[in-house]
Amino acid sequence: MFVDVHAHLIHPSFAGEEDAVAVRAKQAGVTRVIVNGLEPRSNRAVLELCRRHENLLPALGIYPVDAVAHLIDRAAWPHPWPPPEPFDPDQEIDFIASVASELVAIGECGLDAYWVTDHMPEQERVLRRLVEVALAADKPLILHTRKAEERTFAILQEMGVTRADFHCFGGKLKLALQIAEAGYYLSIPPVVVRAESFQKMVQKLPLERLLTETDCPYMGPDRERNEPAKVPLGVARMAELRHLDVDTMAAHLAANFEALFRVPAA
DSSP: OEEEEEEOOSSGGGTTTHHHHHHHHHHTTEEEEEEEOOSHHHHHHHHHHHHTOTTEEEEEOOOHHHHTTTTOOGGGOOSSSOOOOOOOHHHHHHHHHHTGGGOSEEEEEEOOSSSOOSOHHHHHHHHHHHHHHHHHHTOOEEEEOTTOHHHHHHHHHHHTOOOEEEETOOSOHHHHHHHHHTTOEEEEOGGGGTOHHHHHHHHHSOGGGEEEOOOTTSSOSSSSOOOGGGHHHHHHHHHHHTTOOHHHHHHHHHHHHHHHHOSOOO
8 A cells, every 4th residue: 555645647748648647556556646736727637637536636736936927037938948827826726725625735835946036925925825725724735845945844834834745855854854843744756766865864754754755757766757656666665764564664654644634545
């Protein structure tokens, strides 16, 4: 019994394969996959996909780069892919709030000071509104915190958030320990098979604060496209690092999943 708390099945690399990926996950023993939305199009597609598969659970949010799409100077966009399409983030937050009862979490949301660095006040404003939605609906948050880990943590503490997962955490181990001590969770992708930073987190963080994710199609155990069916490979490495057998490690992770999301792991 395995869980994936952060998957992007509404991604171009899965186009036309979404249902097959859900089936492969179930066949691999991945009993719960939380599928995360990022903006209006993917949020609605996540809901539709999850309604078709009992092992898929929806989490809707606004990715921090998408949150400032309406402010980005498209002519000055520095990256080799198109800038995100602009939309009204407040209208989308209202939509997320309207369907919150169907969701297992709010997110992906958070702050990003890696890809976009000149609109942080708006990123924070959107995050705070989504935190308010999560608190009002009694749902946990699934957080993106790249190069803004400390600030995101501070906002959660300030706003009284008690349930959250820091997905694919890239900050310092000392801060990860503080996050765990505050009662939040940190989810580990299958790249732990080959990534020393995640291996150290698995060894040093309290077992009761660990979860598993894929962040698919990224962060896999190899250079190929990642997907939920690969979670067991990451759990096997985590078990080895904690000197546990795989079944025991999976049971701990399932219990953590149930504690945070308040739904059965199977």
